[in-house]
Amino acid sequence: MRLTSQMIKDKAKELGIDCIAIGNIERFKNAPALMSPITYFPKARSVIAIAMPFPRGANRGIEEGTHWHNYTFYSYNKLNAFFRPIKTYRLACFIEDCGYEAVAHYPAVPEGNGTTKPPVADGKVPPDVVCSIRVIAAGCGLGEIGWSKVFLTKKYGPRVRLGLIFTDAVLEPDPILDTGTLCMHCGACARGCPGGAIPDPRDENARLYVDFGEKKIWFGDVQMGRCTLSHHGMNNECSPFLKKEFPNMAFDVRNSQMTEEEAYILSYSLAGAKWGRKPGSHAVMEYYNYIIDHTGYFAVCGARGCIRSCMDVMEKAGRCEANFKNDYFKRDRWALPLHPEKSPEGVNPYREAYLDEHYPGIRENEYKKPE
Ligand code: SF4
Numbered sequence: 001m002r003l004t005s006q007m008i009k010d011k012a013k014e015l016g017i018d019c020i021a022i023g024n025i026e027r028f029k030n031a032p033a034l035m036s037p038i039t040y041f042p043k044a045r046s047v048i049a050i051a052m053p054f055p056r057g058a059n060r061g062i063e064e065g066t067h068w069h070n071y072t073f074y075s076y077n078k079l080n081a082f083f084r085p086i087k088t089y090r091l092a093c094f095i096e097d098c099g100y101e102a103v104a105h106y107p108a109v110p111e112g113n114g115t116t117k118p119p120v121a122d123g124k125v126p127p128d129v130v131c132s133i134r135v136i137a138a139g140c141g142l143g144e145i146g147w148s149k150v151f152l153t154k155k156y157g158p159r160v161r162l163g164l165i166f167t168d169a170v171l172e173p174d175p176i177l178d179t180g181t182l183c184m185h186c187g188a189c190a191r192g193c194p195g196g197a198i199p200d201p202r203d204e205n206a207r208l209y210v211d212f213g214e215k216k217i218w219f220g221d222v223q224m225g226r227c228t229l230s231h232h233g234m235n236n237e238c239s240p241f242l243k244k245e246f247p248n249m250a251f252d253v254r255n256s257q258m259t260e261e262e263a264y265i266l267s268y269s270l271a272g273a274k275w276g277r278k279p280g281s282h283a284v285m286e287y288y289n290y291i292i293d294h295t296g297y298f299a300v301c302g303a304r305g306c307i308r309s310c311m312d313v314m315e316k317a318g319r320c321e322a323n324f325k326n327d328y329f330k331r332d333r334w335a336l337p338l339h340p341e342k343s344p345e346g347v348n349p350y351r352e353a354y355l356d357e358h359y360p361g362i363r364e365n366e367y368k369k370p371e
């Protein structure tokens with residue numbers, strides 16, 4: 001049976017996928033080997049990209065500063081790793097029912113891969129090929145990589161997660177969007193980012209370019225170490241949980257030069273850490289321990305600038321089709337102070353709080369400077 005782009009799009013619609021685009025494989029011939037669909041599946045002739053939206057309301061709790069789990073669950077981890085792959089899987093099965101091989105891309109990112117293994121045979125690359133899903137989706141014409149590096153779609157703006165399928169079917173490609181079709185380079189994402197990770201869009205030296213042959217696109221060179229530190233809760237300005245456990249810390253994420261991997265090591269180690277002298281569960285970061293146990297992930301910044309600020313400006317400017325009765329921002333936005341509000345006293349707050357409650361007065365003159 002001959003398979004056409006229209007047949008795939010009709011099936012996608014039936015499956016509830018309303019953002020889909022198709023690129024021909026030639027657009028990716030210059031992709032780095034370890035991020036290339038051609039290295040992954042040498043017979044691939046077309047790439048299919050889909051976007052699934054998350055509800056605007058899934059970010060509401062973080063925006064109000066009142067509830068965190070929803071973002072991690074609905075907007076991030078489960079949408080990327082569960083809800084969206086179910087649809088990608090069903091679309092891949094449809095393509096295979098038509099007689100063409102369909103490789104659904106595992107929801108991973110290339111920068112997470114430890115490429116330390118030898119190739120399985122001479123002439124092969126290390127067995128760690130993972131494609132850059134946003135770059136490939138842009139090459140399919142699904143939308144545009146915004147200045148913030150977040151993927152923007154005509155229908156939902158930045159409120160999406162992406163999936164890819166590589167196939168050996170030759171399909172009619174969609175056009176690649178010009179940079180600036182959706183992104184206004186307004187800088188709202190940079191102003192809203194609590195990590196200072198997104199550069200100023202007026203800085204032409206901060207542009208990263210990707211060349212698809214028929215078209216070149218560009219977006220901002222985001223400092224991913226700062227983003228990861230904030231996303232994974234190491235930024236006092238956007239984490240009430242870090243503020244609670246380390247109220248006297250003033251780690252200046254906005255000026256950090258840590259790499260993304262260093263940021264991951266620090267944030268995941270702390271999130272899983274136990275400290276025997278801490279009362280209760282001994283978890284250093286109680287909330288991070290809890291949310292990881294429940295959802296397998298923890299997202300703390302909640303994309304304050306790159307999604308929430310961007311969503312607001314795109315909706316107001318009519319740059320996406322989302323049509324809400326009310327504006328997203330209801331009131332002044334919250335941000336926690338980086339620096340401690342008062343100088344700390346004492347040494348071990350858990351010991352001191354316990355003794356002060358159970359043995360009032362017993363700590364008299366401890367750690368006090370003589371008059
Ligand atoms: S807020 Fe959105 S539209 Fe504005 S520059 Fe950032 S990515 Fe582009």
Ligand code: SF4
Binds near residue numbers: 148195227228231
């Ligand atoms: S997730 Fe947060 S820290 Fe990272 S770019 Fe978006 S707004 Fe900035």
